[in-house]
Amino acid sequence: MTSSDKIWTAGLVIIGDEILSGRTHDKNIGQIASWLQVQGIRLSEVRVVADIEDKIVEAVNALRADNDYLFTTGGIGPTHDDITVDAIAKALGVPVIIHPEARALMERYYADKGGVNEGRLRMARTPEGSDLIPNRKSGAPGIRHGNIFVMAGVPHITAGMLDALTGQLEGGAPLISETVGGFIPESEVAELLREVEQAHENCQIGSYPFFREGKVGSNFVIRSTDPESLQSCFDTLCERLGENGWDFTPGGI
Amino acid sequence: MTSSDKIWTAGLVIIGDEILSGRTHDKNIGQIASWLQVQGIRLSEVRVVADIEDKIVEAVNALRADNDYLFTTGGIGPTHDDITVDAIAKALGVPVIIHPEARALMERYYADKGGVNEGRLRMARTPEGSDLIPNRKSGAPGIRHGNIFVMAGVPHITAGMLDALTGQLEGGAPLISETVGGFIPESEVAELLREVEQAHENCQIGSYPFFREGKVGSNFVIRSTDPESLQSCFDTLCERLGENGWDFTPGGI
Structure with a gap:
């Protein structure tokens, strides 16, 4: 495998009782998965864990051992149930510090909003050795510690942090796809x-059934990092479907 | 702890490359989490894994060891990428068989749709020792093996299977909540x-910020299995917010 063939992977830990209770429907898995695809990085596993320090530490350590990058969402706000920073520091074996730059950000952001209090100062805490991820939507920054990215739970704030990271992470050839x-x-x-998948070794075909207008149907998604293999697999699949008398729509329906 | 105090927990493994690639936005975590709450069972962890047998086996074994129940979604259709049954059988150390009742279901369902072929027969395969979970929406049933529940990936089919299981699983006192x-x-x-959370030991308070109408706000959700503690915590929280001059809405906004 040459370095250009390397497959870069990421794990994601979603921290939040509100997801596990069903109160909040997660939107971060989808947006982070799509964003990673564009960076040439594959999301290999997601874990949703409760706001319990040991559970967060366990998930973080398992997924960072298995992947090039680790992302977390949730638990970086000002309240007592926001324990992500402590858990990440514990997983890394480093102390939690007040990050000077984050403190300055908080002081500026809250200057005309009553100033920094104990809760707000919690949002300037980071594992020692961290850099900040800009947050364009609200005061508290995200945190980068090596290949670990600690982000907000609120999806539009997470989106802004992903935006700030676009193009910053090394990845491989993006996984591309065609649908029929x-x-x-x-x-x-x-x-x-x-049979078609087996004949194209660099391609995977996923089959996604649906029920619409009273009829069953499917979209078949071919994924590959190699544009030529993808095209060849797509052509073969269309040909085989046609030979068998199926009416199909390139691009999917 | 008396038996009535026992906290019943479930783990959930979502199987599907389509979630990890960002192509499909998961809806099963939310609906299964909400359904479990009503059964008096807490969802303690979710893992989303790729369509890779070893990854499924690892996640299934980890979460079934930690919980009273294990649910899976996805990968039980007729195509080559549907490998959940094989992975569950491997995790349990039992063979895969053609389930006679499932085979009969498939034969009835496909009688006027061209009959059972190799792909369709795949949907009658189960780990040995399984019962079936009725599927009211399409042909293929879900699978129950002891405390393991193997369900469809398509959310409305999963919903029908959950419906069939309602009231069938032993649970504890449901977690109830109040919001301000x-x-x-x-x-x-x-x-x-x-402070309010610490004064009410059976209650947890979660804080969920939002940004709406150009203003920041929050919903505070108190959760407990004890109705009296919940009411007392709720009353105290409202009182303290009022004392501090905050305008609040019981039930949340």
Whole structure:
């Protein structure tokens, strides 16, 4: 494997009782997954854990051992249930400090909002050795410590932090995809899909069924890092579907 | 701890490259979390893993060791990328069989749709020792093996399977909640929240900030299994917010 073939991966730990209780529907998995694709990095696993320090430490350590990058969302606000910074510091074996630059940011941001109090100062705490990730939407910054990225739980704030990180992380060839869809029951073409995938070793075909307008159908998504293999696999799949009398739509339906 | 105090927990493994690639936004975490709450069972952790057998086995074994129940979604369709049944069987150390009842279901369901083929027969495969979970929406059933529940990935099919399981699982006292909200920056009341939570040992207070109508605000959610503690915590929180001059709305905003 040459360095250009390296597959870069990331793990994601979502920290939040509100997701596990069903109160809040997570939007960060989807937006982080899509953003990583564009950076040429594959999201390999996500864990959603409760606001319990040991659980966060365990998930962070497991996923950073397995991946090039680790992202977390949630638990970096000013309240007592925001314990992500402490958990990350524990996982890394470093102390928590008040980051001077973050403190200055907090002081500026809250200058005309009553000043910095104990809760607000919590948002300037970082594991020792961290850099800050700019937050364009509210006061508290995200935190970068080596290949660990600690971000907000509120999706539009997370989006701003991802924006600030765009193009900053080394990745490989992005995974690209082509889709073919139709009112084709996947159970009718399962063998055909398997054969086409096996004939194109750099491609994976995923089958995503749906039920629409009273009819069952599927979208077949081919993924590859190699544009030529992808095109060849796409052409073969269309050809085979046509030969078998299926009506299909390139791009999916 | 008496048996009535036992906290019943569940883990959830979401199987699917389509979630990790960002193509499909997960809806199962939210609906399963909400459903479990009503059954008196707490969702303690979620893992989203790729369609890779070893990854599924590892996640299933980790979460079933830590919880009373384990749920999975995804990967039980007819195509080559549907490998959940094999992975669960491997995790349990039992063979995969063609389940006679599932086979009969498939034969009835596909009788006027071209009959059972190899792909469709895949959906009658189960780990040995399984019962079926009815699927009211399409042909393929879910699978129950002891405290493991293997369900569809398509959210409305999963919903039907959850419906079929309602009231079937032993749980404890459901976690109940009360919410207070307002245009109150959480960083202004962080200390107050901590004090109120500490004074009510059976209660947890979560703080969920938002930005709306150009103003920051928060909802504070108190959770408890004890209705009296919950009411007392709620009353104290409202009283303390009022004493400090905050305008708040019971029920949240």
